[in-house]
Amino acid sequence: MKKIQYFKLFESRTAELSEEEFFKILKEKCRDWISDPVYLQRAKNRLDGEFTYINPKIHFREPFIDKDSGVSSKHHTLLMDNLPSWEGFCKRSESIIFISKPLLTSSFGRYYYFVIPYDNANFSMAPGMDLWASGADIFINEDSYDDFFSYKFDSVFSESMMDYSISDKSYDDMLFDLNKLFNDYIFYDYPHNKQSKKVIRHKFFTILFDRMLIDNYSEVSDALNDYFSPKKFHAMGKKEFKNMDYNDMKNDLGGLTINNSAREIWTDSECLLVYCGNNPSTQTLYDKFNSFIKNLS
Numbered sequence: 270m271k272k273i274q275y276f277k278l279f280e281s282r283t284a285e286l287s288e289e290e291f292f293k294i295l296k297e298k299c300r301d302w303i304s305d306p307v308y309l310q311r312a313k314n315r316l317d318g319e320f321t322y323i324n325p326k327i328h329f330r331e332p333f334i335d336k337d338s339g340v341s342s343k344h345h346t347l348l349m350d351n352l353p354s355w356e357g358f359c360k361r362s363e364s365i366i367f368i369s370k371p372l373l374t375s376s377f378g379r380y381y382y383f384v385i386p387y388d389n390a391n392f393s394m395a396p397g398m399d400l401w402a403s404g405a406d407i408f409i410n411e412d413s414y415d416d417f418f419s420y421k422f423d424s425v426f427s428e429s430m431m432d433y434s435i436s437d438k439s440y441d442d443m444l445f446d447l448n449k450l451f452n453d454y455i456f457y458d459y460p461h462n463k464q465s466k467k468v469i470r471h472k473f474f475t476i477l478f479d480r481m482l483i484d485n486y487s488e489v490s491d492a493l494n495d496y497f498s499p500k501k502f503h504a505m506g507k508k509e510f511k512n513m514d515y516n517d518m519k520n521d522l523g524g525l526t527i528n529n530s531a532r533e534i535w536t537d538s539e540c541l542l543v544y545c546g547n548n549p550s551t552q553t554l555y556d557k558f559n560s561f562i563k564n565l566s
Contacts, residue, residue, distance in 0.1 A: 282327045285318035286541075294322070295541060298387045301515045306562050307522065309386070309534065310554065311367040311542065314378035321382070321542040325365045342437045344430045345400075345422035351440040352490075354498035358512045359393045359537040368398060369522055370531035371554035381549055382542040383558060390538030392518045394511045397504025398531035405501040407480050418476040420497065429473035447489040454478045507532075 286294070295303065350360045367384045386392075396403050401423040409416035420426065433450055436442035454469050455478075469475060477496070486492040495501075499510035513521065522532065545557045 282324060283317055284322045286320040286322055288320060291320035291541060291543075295385065298539070299385050299541060301388045301390075302385050303565065305519060306565075307369070307515075307519050308371070308558055309367045309369060309384040310371060311365065311382045311384050312374060312377040313380045313382065316380045316544070316547075317542070319544045321544075322539070323365055323542060324539045325537055326363045342427040342431055344435065344437045344443060345426060347437060347440045347443055348493060348497060349422075352494045352497065354494045354500075358499065358510070359391055359535055361535060364393070364535040364537045365540055366533065366535040368531055368533055370398070371551045371558075372398070372531060373548070373551060379548045381545045381547075381554065383545055383561065385541040385543065386515065386536055387539045387541075388515075390515060390536050390540075392513050392515070392534055392536050394513065394518060394521065395504065395533040396502055396507035396509060396511075398533060399504075400533050403502045403504040403510070405497055405503075407476050407496055409476060409479050409483070416476070418472055420473075420477075425473065429471060432471065433469075433474065444490050447493075450474065451478055451481065451489055455482070 346361045349355050349358065350362055365384065401421060404419040404421045406417065406419050411417070430437065430443075433446075435446045435450070450469070454474070469478070477492070480496070481489070481492045484492070484495075486495075499512075500508075502508075502510055511517075511521065518534065543561060546553055549557070
């Protein structure tokens with residue numbers, strides 16, 4: 270029997286496997302998934318082979334940038350990777366990201382793969398089918414729409430940060446710029462000095478900074494750790510980002526496989542990927558997954 274060239278699994282983030290290599294690793298390393306398969310899907314913009322290994326921790330992952338939607342910065346990734354309230358979650362910059370239902374989208378690529386995680390993997394799950402659709406609400410006055418803002422890690426979040434030249438080069442650089450802006454807001458703008466050249470009128474910041482003043486926060490990092498903690502987000506009737514093992518993930522999805530609810534999930538675990546088509550139909554994805562499971566048994 271051919272010996273698997275394990276060395277190649279550590280040379281880069283992704284490595285193509287032969288069918289023999291794939292099934293040997295699958296049986297040895299993915300017993301949780303084999304015993305109770307959950308549908309996990311990833312779309313890519315390139316074809317990496319029929320069977321693929323990936324170790325997301327090997328290479329720093331830049332966040333997906335969608336210029337059409339306006340999401341053109343990594344501020345959200347810096348927050349999720351570094352805020353203390355997100356401790357224990359898989360770092361977005363060191364993870365593979367996927368969804369829990371057959372869905373077709375051209376944004377992430379046209380080559381579709383099933384994702385099979387290694388045993389003992391850690392999973393982080395968004396409350397909705399997309400990270401960008403999950404919001405954390407900040408109120409100044411709950412009776413007034415003008416005194417409310419729902420913060421989502423989407424195009425508005427990205428554009429607001431960039432409009433005020435908030436750096437996304439590093440977490441420390443971002444906090445430095447935000448603290449400077451907050452101090453400018455207190456000195457020049459509060460309570461709304463219309464004569465100042467540094468007036469901050471963007472609701473994204475005025476709601477955030479006014480709430481900080483009400484809550485007596487002097488450091489932006491402390492406020493963001495509170496306001497943008499995983500438990501503060503919601504989407505589509507679901508509450509909070511969650512961190513879990515394989516069984517908890519399966520149960521949170523309803524204990525189903527192909528018919529489970531659509532949620533964005535990411536893991537920093539090693540995974541196997543199985544190619545399932547170039548822009549396949551949803552029915553093709555259903556059929557190939559079921560066929561793969563049947564062949565395993």
